Amino acid sequence: MSGRRRRVPCVGVADLTRPPLDGAAGAGLPGDVGTGESEVAMSGQHVAYWDAQAASYDRVTAWAERRLLADARAWVGARAHGRTLDVGVGTGANLPHLVGHADSLVGVDQSAAMLDLARRRARSLGADVELVQGDAAALPWPDASFDTVVCTFSLCCVDDEVAVLRELARVVRPDGAVLLADHVESSAGVIRAGQRVLEAVERRHGERFRRRPLVRLSEAGLAALEHEASRYRLVERVAARRERRKRRD
Secondary structure, eight states, X not given: OOSOOOOOOOOOOOSOSSOOOOOOSSTTOTTOOOSSOSOOSSOHHHHHXXXXXXXXXXXXXXXXXIIIIHXXXXXXXXXXOEEEEEETOTTTXXXXXXXXXXXXXXXXXXXXXHHHHHHHHHHHHTOOEEEEEOBTTBOSSOTXXXXXXXXXXXXXXXXXXXXXXXXXXXXXXXXXXXXXXXXXXXXXXXXXXXXXXHHHHHGGGTOOSSOOGGGGGGGGTEEEEEEEEOGGGSEEEEEEXXXXXXXXX
């Protein structure tokens, strides 16, 4: 292996390109999680960056995909069921793992260039996937629209991860699953130091390397059912569901 640094960019989802559909507010979530009226997930400047990265994205991330990301995608795919939404679908790297588990597939991303590549991947798989350009912080679907909502390697590059988690909680059905995977703050001190350096360099593109969505779930009305991490906690995967309101006496 050469000494050349391999970047692990996130797939971005950002500025809303069409207004969200109206839905019943709250849908049984604690604290009125929201109805798709959040701030945009990512600035237009950051969206343009991911548009420019699209053509080389799969090639640039191939090393990381094989060694770190693919296992997490397979873990998420095996737990998907029913009508499934992939938020931050990017080039469609999750699709091979979701086909055969989900009854129907929808993907959303802000980057038009990424979506073009996802369409090609869907065609190569012979999969019928609805692909929509939209914002992860203001998803264009009513409350409780999906049995499964997937978001992998995208929460690292949105401006407000909790706002996006709230949208995932809003559009999933009460008995549905929210499935997450991301590179997170490592459990190893030496690696955390490296992550701080990477974050300082790459923050101009909106990337964060020290987030942990698992510890922010409750702020979005979600509760973890299952979670696992790779060695040194470089990648963490989480299966969650909407928290249930306690009944008042």
